[in-house]
Amino acid sequence: MDVLSDAVAAMRTGRPHSSRTVRFAPWGIRFPASRGAGFHVVLQGEAWLLPPDAAPPVRLGPGDVVLLAHGTGHALADRPDTPPTDVAPRPDGSWPTPPDRGPVGARETLLLCGAYQLSRVRAHPLLTELPSYVHLPARAGAHPRLRAAVDLLGAELAEPQPGTDAVVPALLDTLLLYLLRTWWLTERPDRATGWSGALGDPAVAAALKAIHRDPARPWTVGELGAEGGLSRAAFARRFTALVGRPPLAYLTWWRLTTAGWLLRTDDLPLRVVAGRAGYSSEFAFAKAFKREYGMAPGRYRREAG
Known part of the structure; x- marks a missing residue:
């Protein structure tokens, strides 16, 4: 897997949820803070994002997408001055749907919203370096793959078919990757620095790909540089x-992040987890893991489960 796919996979927990709803003016929804991430798409009409941190309201027109990657509380409304009403997710993480009819002549807004559950114990900087919200305005001809994923998800929710229960989570995973790829590779204001620059730099990207392809290999700085011809x-x-961070420091960080993910999601013996994380002995692995996580691997597995 590549670095972006790995970063998301290592943080994902649970099952993503989405809904396609119509809102009738006046309306306002306040979403509470959460450990996950969420997105909103305006399919028809318009809405206003009331961002976290008292930032100025942001108008969302038809086709606009907004990603809130840090789980911060925020609100959506038909107008910036409409008081929002608190909403809470159901126990399974999905959101309650509003009535499908409104007052005669009321302005309508068709929304597509979704939520992802994420573990932030070892959050990858590809997500932690995102701003408080990412706004991707609709532009003719821009981001065709992202638009195709939005269209497919919207259609599947509007007219469920056999297999919809499997298709929707897969489309949600795809949409999250397209949102992140679009921001980092095309929309970030300064694409020459940070992780945007890392993904776009052939030598650094080649080294990152090598690390994520085979984290257990005893890489040297020289070997990683050779991957990109430097x-x-x-x-x-x-x-x-x-x-x-330096190449070998990132390698160690990613090895232990991978180990934590394996301990959370699999019942592999500790010696196997240690080997996949690049450690030749369980003792060395346990010592490094405790230094990073503050607890032994076995205890982490029990508490994470």
């Missing part, structure tokens, strides 16, 4: 500047 010193400088 000398050891030049590669180390470029990687550290863009990723925010």
Whole structure:
């Protein structure tokens, strides 16, 4: 898997949820803070995002998409001055749907909203470095794959067919990856620095791909630099500047992140987890894991389960 796919997979927990709803003016919804991430798409009409941190309201027109990756509380409304009403998710994580009829002549807004459950114990910087919200305005011809995923998800929710229960979660996973890819590779204001620059830099991206492809391999800085055709010193400088930590420090961080994910999601023996994380002995693995997580691997598995 590539770094973006890995970053999302390592954080994902539970099952994503989505809904396609019509709102009739005046309306306002306040979403509480959560540990996950959420998105909203205006399919028809318009809405206003009332962002976290008292930022100015943001108008959302037809086709606009907004991603809130940090689970911060926020609100949507038909107008910036409409008081929002608190809503709470159901026990399964889905959101209650409003009545499908409104006052005669009321302005309608058709929304597509979704939520993802994420573990932030070892959050990848690809997500933690995102701003409080990502607004992707609709533009003719822009982001065709993202638009196709939105259209497919909207159609599946509007007219469920045999297999919808399997199709919707898969489309939600696809949509999240398209949202992140669109931001990091095309929409981020400064694409020459940070993780946007890392993903777009051939040498650094090649090294990251190698690490994620085979984290257990005993990589050296020279070998990682060779993946992208750079000398050891030049590669180390470029990687550290863009990723925010030296190559072998990132390798260790990702190995232990992978180990934590395996402990949460699988019942593999500890020696197997240790081997997949690049450690030749359970003792060395347990020592490194406790240093990073503050507890032994066995205890982490029990508490995470």
